Amino acid sequence: MLAALALALTLDSGFAVIPRPAHLTPKAGTFTLTGATVITTDPASRALGAMLTDYLFPATGFRLAVRSSAPAGVPAISIRLDTTLGTLGEEGYRLDVSRARVTIRAYRPAGAFYALQTLRQLLPPEIFRQAPVTGVAWVVPAVAIEDAPRFAWRGMHLDAARHFMPKEFVKKLIDLAALHKLNRFHWHLTDDQGWRIEIKQYPRLTQVGAWRRQTLVGRQDHDSTTWRFDGQPHGGFYTQDDIREIVAYARARFVTIVPEIEMPGHSQAAIAAYPELGNTGDTVPVWTRWGVDENILNPSDATIQFEQNVLSEVMGLFPGRWIHVGGDEAPKTQWKASPLAQGRIRDLGLKDEDELQSWFTRRMDEFLTAHGRTLVGWDEILQGGLAPNAVVMSWRGIDGGIIAARAGHDVVMAPGSHTYFDHYQSADTGNEPLAIGGFLPLDTVYAYDPVPAALAADEARHVLGAQGQVWTEYIPDPKRVEYMAFPRACALAEVLWTPVERKDYPDFRRRLAAHLARLAVLDVNYRPLGS
Missing domain, CATH: 3.20.20.80 (Glycosidases)
Known part of the structure; x- marks a missing residue:
């Protein structure tokens, strides 16, 4: 068992995903994201498909279409809920990347959302840019991941x-x-x-309580004669x-x-x-x-x-x-x-x-x-x-x-x-x-x-x-x-x-x-x- 674990640790050492997935198996090849890639979803995952489009567009310049299905041969990212995956819980997911497609399956939307976070981390770091990036190949290494959290x-x-x-x-x-x-x-x-939340019934909580006249500078020593204050009002509220x-x-x-x-x-x-x-x-x-x-x-x-x-x-x-x-x-x-x-x-x-x-x-x-x-x-x-x-x-x-x-x-x-x-x-x-x-x-x-x-x-x-x-x-x-x-x-x-x-x-x-x-x-x- 220890030998198998050591092998698994070695195999997934090239995947810089944080937090580390529960199960990750590398595969041969890569999936390449292009402007022709289609995102497919079921109705329950449509908002997540739109979110993925918004994640990918700024850096790639690809405004990917979100559809219920994709024609044969078209590279696709498929996001769907699967009622058979109940053992993965509310936040677990499966993510499978092959040369032809990316497949995301989860029991609940939260799990699919976390699969998207993993997918983002499998792409080059430039994917997080908010403006078009040139000269980057938007490739995802082929991999099979099954993942769920330890704590709720x-x-x-x-x-x-x-x-x-x-x-x-x-x-x-x-x-x-x-x-x-x-x-x-x-x-x-x-x-x-400071009091930072507006309470309509008690307006003085923010009119008065959200503002202090000054703030202590540096560490608060036991000798109060050494305390210094900045003389600047500080405050604010939501x-x-x-x-x-x-x-x-x-x-x-x-x-x-x-x-x-x-x-x-x-x-x-x-x-x-x-x-x-x-x-x-x-x-x-x-x-x-x-x-x-x-x-x-x-x-x-x-x-x-x-x-x-x-x-x-x-x-x-x-x-x-x-x-x-x-x-x-x-x-x-x-x-x-x-x-x-x-x-x-x-x-x-x-x-x-x-x-x-x-x-x-x-x-x-x-x-x-x-x-x-x-x-x-x-x-x-x-x-x-x-x-x-x-x-x-x-x-x-x-x-x-x-x-x-x-x-x-x-x-x-x-x-x-x-x-x-x-x-x-x-x-x-x-x-x-x-x-x-x-x-x-x-x-x-x-x-x-x-x-x-x-x-x-x-x-x-x-x-x-x-x-x-x-x-x-x-x-x-x-x-x-x-x-x-x-x-x-x-x-x-x-x-x-x-x-x-x-x-x-x-x-x-x-x-x-x-x-x-x-x-x-x-x-x-x-x-x-x-x-």
């Missing part, structure tokens, strides 16, 4: 609260996620430093029309957006807009520095209703199943001093402030469940008792994920040790952009296995997958996001898609060297290998 949740996260990211960049990041067969986009939309546009863009690429509305902590921007949400009654500004803020939401009925009203508008914009409510880093200092919070603890018969946060989260869980949605929270939501239907996102290591999975809850693994792309990529930090800290090199990302060894098989099925985090305290603009996320996101994509026995880091590095040529054409400011 393959995610990318973006913090747009600490530093606002433009709509067009969000769409670019979704495109890049889809190219790497990632299917979740976790959009962190609110925090102490209108509801912007969000509808981005959601539609993602849906067309089989990416589900998971919005995050932080509560009860990381909420100073909301409290700045509506001081009655706080515990002190004081007017506070949108926060201008980083770290964990003492200002958290109060646990009153009015605040619960406020957050549920916000979530109602969020659900109207995001049709996906999952709504993230944060739940992390909520200091209880103000609750300990609050007569309202202490009275609520007594009236509810709770033990402490952790149980009060659990009660708060349960109100959101009940509300979302009643609307057919699923609550997601960072692993602090385990403290004080876990809401019945919650999905836990384990970021403080893997223990939270283990506890939740053993309790029968679904888990998304997001440990800082392997998935925090805001950490340094090199130990030589003096030659890297300023980062929050940590050290996460490419090989460490690739070595990660989201399923903790401590879980039994029936517990491990609750591990939905994992995702890469891009927190933006020290990442001020899109180009820096790209530098921090790539190529580490390429490595994580392979972790989440490729069977464990097919992973091979030296081979990944070889394929990545070719893949970076594609990212260069796509104007991705990736960190060069070996730098």
Whole structure:
């Protein structure tokens, strides 16, 4: 068996596809794409045929026709669903390339879409250009691929609260996620430093909460007398029309957006807009520095209703199943001093402030469940008792994920040790952009296995997958996001898609060297290998 595996690894070493397909068998010859090539589809795949035409036209100049069939002898790319391929699941596919035709078959449209991403990577990297390229032979090596993902949740996260990211960049990041067969986009939309989503019922959330007067410069030292600020207002937000546009863009690429509305902590921007949400009654500004803020939401009925009203508008914009409510880093200092919070603890018969946060989260869980949605929270939501239907996102290591999975809850693994792309990529930090800290090199990302060894098989099925985090305290603009996320996101994509026995880091590095040529054409400011 080991000899057969070694042979397979050798045979497909000339195919620079990321993530690596589950099964790939090279064949003799090539398929040549020309202006006479026809794309054929069934009705269910017609939109994908049009998408492939749009992918291929700019660089080749070939506006390929999409038809239900092609005449005999005409080179064709055939895209069809096949109900006999149920064993490949919702996202699996078969891709067969011969001299005469390219055949794509999948059980569901998502699988056919991922076959298109593989096909794009089999073409020369110039195929990603948005203008005609001359002197390139548009050939695809003959190959037979059968492929399906290891995990259902393959995610990318973006913090747009600490530093606002433009709509067009969000769409670019979704495109890049889809190219790497990632299917979740976790959009962190609110925090102490900014509220980024328009809520019609509460206009001050963006009129006030979306703007901070200045931003901390450099690292936040323990000595506050050394802090320097840039004196420049920073902000921005996405209108509801912007969000509808981005959601539609993602849906067309089989990416589900998971919005995050932080509560009860990381909420100073909301409290700045509506001081009655706080515990002190004081007017506070949108926060201008980083770290964990003492200002958290109060646990009153009015605040619960406020957050549920916000979530109602969020659900109207995001049709996906999952709504993230944060739940992390909520200091209880103000609750300990609050007569309202202490009275609520007594009236509810709770033990402490952790149980009060659990009660708060349960109100959101009940509300979302009643609307057919699923609550997601960072692993602090385990403290004080876990809401019945919650999905836990384990970021403080893997223990939270283990506890939740053993309790029968679904888990998304997001440990800082392997998935925090805001950490340094090199130990030589003096030659890297300023980062929050940590050290996460490419090989460490690739070595990660989201399923903790401590879980039994029936517990491990609750591990939905994992995702890469891009927190933006020290990442001020899109180009820096790209530098921090790539190529580490390429490595994580392979972790989440490729069977464990097919992973091979030296081979990944070889394929990545070719893949970076594609990212260069796509104007991705990736960190060069070996730098």
